[in-house]
Amino acid sequence: MHNHFQKVFAMKIATALLIFAIIINCSLQQETVAPGEENIETTTTEPNEEEGDEELQSNDPNSVAFYLYPSVENTSYHEEIRIGETDSLLESSYSPQKTPIFLIHGFVNNYTCKFSQRVKNAFLEAGKGEQYNIIVVDWGALSTPKNQTNLGLTPLNDLAKNPFYQAAVRNVPKVGRRIAEFIEFLINETYLDNPSSVYLAGFSLGAQVAGSAGYEVKQNMSDPIGRITGLDPAGPLYQSQTNNALKLESSDASFVDIISNGGGPNQNDCVDVTNDGWVTSNVAGVCAHNRCWVYYIKSITNDIYGCKCFATPDYICKATCSNKVLFGYPTPPTARGTYYVEVTGKE
Numbered sequence: 179m180h181n182h183f184q185k186v187f188a189m190k191i192a193t194a195l196l197i198f199a200i201i202i203n204c205s206l207q208q209e210t211v212a213p214g215e216e217n218i219e220t221t222t223t224e225p226n227e228e229e230g231d232e233e234l235q236s237n238d239p240n241s242v243a244f245y246l247y248p249s250v251e252n253t254s255y256h257e258e259i260r261i262g263e264t265d266s267l268l269e270s271s272y273s274p275q276k277t278p279i280f281l282i283h284g285f286v287n288n289y290t291c292k293f294s295q296r297v298k299n300a301f302l303e304a305g306k307g308e309q310y311n312i313i314v315v316d317w318g319a320l321s322t323p324k325n326q327t328n329l330g331l332t333p334l335n336d337l338a339k340n341p342f343y344q345a346a347v348r349n350v351p352k353v354g355r356r357i358a359e360f361i362e363f364l365i366n367e368t369y370l371d372n373p374s375s376v377y378l379a380g381f382s383l384g385a386q387v388a389g390s391a392g393y394e395v396k397q398n399m400s401d402p403i404g405r406i407t408g409l410d411p412a413g414p415l416y417q418s419q420t421n422n423a424l425k426l427e428s429s430d431a432s433f434v435d436i437i438s439n440g441g442g443p444n445q446n447d448c449v450d451v452t453n454d455g456w457v458t459s460n461v462a463g464v465c466a467h468n469r470c471w472v473y474y475i476k477s478i479t480n481d482i483y484g485c486k487c488f489a490t491p492d493y494i495c496k497a498t499c500s501n502k503v504l505f506g507y508p509t510p511p512t513a514r515g516t517y518y519v520e521v522t523g524k525e
Contacts, residue, residue, distance in 0.1 A: 274368070277311070322342075384409075485499035
């Protein structure tokens with residue numbers, strides 16, 4: 179048995195493990211997060227209340243745009259639906275018979291970023307356009323400096339002290355509220371019965387936007403959002419945040435699942451196996467910030483299973499795999515516990 183564990187341990191040279199847990203009633207406290215393509219260290223510094231606001235492209239929630247992508251034949255084709263403009267909805271390809279899924283990008287990105295476009299394409303190419311109204315949210319103007327040259331002059335290795343990031347964080351509730359207003363617009367126009375069929379998937383700071391949208395819906399409508407998937411939710415300025423309206427929480431939707439690049443099942447206060455709640459998945463080692471949505475894409479067309487584990491080291495968990503559950507997009511809302519998913523370093 180000892181030799182077996184040694185052999186399994188040696189295999190870790192070429193692989194990393196993704197940790198997958200379902201938990202409830204705890205604050206999201208990620209330890210690593212980054213904008214765009216970078217990995218950035220986090221702190222718990224509180225945001226400056228003014229610096230950087232005037233340097234963003236916009237602080238107006240009316241600048242948030244919603245683009246519907248209906249075509250698998252032409253995945254770049256999109257239609258803008260504008261809140262309050264009924265004609266933009268009537269003339270669009272939006273189908274009341276389909277579930278709306280919203281893809282929400284992060285800091286210094288927009289609707290053309292890799293996350294939004296590749297996840298959208300993956301859904302379309304997998305035939306999910308028959309099931310979903312795929313909507314890409316663009317809040318880039320509220321998360322991006324007017325002059326991106328200035329971004330390079332600010333601390334990117336400590337986002338909590340970055341004035342542009344601080345300003346973008348202050349805009350998160352505005353964007354979340356705008357998404358809630360869009361959902362309400364669909365309901366008022368009888369294109370959506372209730373929020374319980376809505377699916378929000380956000381990357382990095384976009385995951386916190388999704389949580390804010392879920393909170394707004396819960397406060398103002400009869401039903402909560404059906405599902406929120408947070409792909410490596412932003413950590414800086416959120417780790418010490420106590421206002422549930424400002425961050426992604428397990429109560430923001432009927433089912434909340436998280437995929438993060440943390441290091442293990444005991445990395446924070448959120449690991450707590452219970453009977454109801456949300457999913458947390460942590461991508462460690464070779465898997466950096468963007469690998470979270472890369473593996474989420476893989477789960478759209480491939481069955482990826484997690485092994486239920488209660489202890490580390492990882493190689494012991496891997497060798498004693500039991501109670502498998504599907505990871506990522508197809509994770510069932512009934513799944514509970516802590517899981518590990520093996521991922522290769524080459525992908």
